[in-house]
Amino acid sequence: xxxxxxxxxxxxxxxxxxxxxxxxxIANAETPFFRRSDVRFADVLTEAYQRQxxxxxxxxxxxxxxxxxxxxxxxxxxxxRLMNSNAQxxxxxxxxxxxxxxxALWYQALxxxxxKALAKYARxxxxx
Amino acid sequence: MHMFDGLAISASxxxxxxxxxxxxxxxxxxxxxxxxxxxxxxxxxxxxxxxRFEPMPGGFASALQKAMGRGAPGKGVVAKxxxxxxxxxxxxxxxxxxxxxxxxxxxxxxxDILKEQVDLLTATRMYxxxxxxxxxxxxxxxxxxxxGRG
Numbered sequence: 001x002x003x004x005x006x007x008x009x010x011x012x013x014x015x016x017x018x019x020x021x022x023x024x025x026i027a028n029a030e031t032p033f034f035r036r037s038d039v040r041f042a043d044v045l046t047e048a049y050q051r052q053x054x055x056x057x058x059x060x061x062x063x064x065x066x067x068x069x070x071x072x073x074x075x076x077x078x079x080x081r082l083m084n085s086n087a088q089x090x091x092x093x094x095x096x097x098x099x100x101x102x103x104a105l106w107y108q109a110l111x112x113x114x115x116k117a118l119a120k121y122a123r124x125x126x127x128x
Numbered sequence: 129m130h131m132f133d134g135l136a137i138s139a140s141x142x143x144x145x146x147x148x149x150x151x152x153x154x155x156x157x158x159x160x161x162x163x164x165x166x167x168x169x170x171x172x173x174x175x176x177x178x179x180r181f182e183p184m185p186g187g188f189a190s191a192l193q194k195a196m197g198r199g200a201p202g203k204g205v206v207a208k209x210x211x212x213x214x215x216x217x218x219x220x221x222x223x224x225x226x227x228x229x230x231x232x233x234x235x236x237x238x239x240d241i242l243k244e245q246v247d248l249l250t251a252t253r254m255y256x257x258x259x260x261x262x263x264x265x266x267x268x269x270x271x272x273x274x275x276g277r278g
Contacts, residue, residue, distance in 0.1 A: 024204060
């Protein structure tokens with residue numbers, strides 16, 4: 001049975017969403033009173049990891065759940081406040097561009113990892 | 129979340145910045161225009177125009193996401209309105225000018241060429257930033273097609 005790491009999908013989703021958020025920040029860099037957003041990713045991953053690590057199994061609906069039961073959600077958060085009244089928005093273009101290229105590389109690395117994982121199954125199927 | 133939203137967001141930035149460049153060009157072209165509006169039997173010069181940007185409204189889906197505490201990436205930017213610059217017109221002494229008043233003063237537009245040049249540069253750079261963002265998103269989508277290709 002092909003089983004890819006759930007983290008991989010989550011990370012790909014988060015990176016794709018982050019790309020959109022950063023693109024939106026750049027598009028709105030000159031919009032007055034615009035506050036930049038970002039994606040919380042490290043927290044989400046930690047949350048997912050903890051969920052994987054220890055979850056109480058419930059055999060009866062009346063049991064008290066323990067361990068993280070909720071699906072990890074990728075959150076978009078609005079960041080910071082306006083730096084000063086003179087600034088149009090709190091978007092720092094240099095930061096956004098750097099974050100964007102970092103995010104794109106991160107996404108490509110994830111894609112490569114996923115491809116490698118799938119290639120393993122392909123090899124097994126070939127049986128050679 | 130739609131797959132091509134990232135491209136649409138960057139495209140909205142491109143549209144907005146291009147629109148802004150049009151307005152700046154209009155300001156520069158009309159830097160000496162003395163007859164723009166006819167008010168109370170008197171010609172008024174061209175008034176400098178500015179673009180007002182607003183984040184594009186996200187609609188129901190993004191409002192729902194926000195209410196659920198998840199947040200949404202936003203939909204891009206939109207040039208909502210063109211507003212006139214309320215600063216006073218320049219008064220220049222040119223008695224030979226056809227639009228000079230009795231004292232020989234002419235009202236010229238409140239366009240400052242230097243300011244327009246700076247705005248034009250900013251708009252160009254913002255346009256380039258959006259192009260870069262667009263290309264980065266496109267590279268990611270292309271890469272996503274490689275999943276499972278081995």
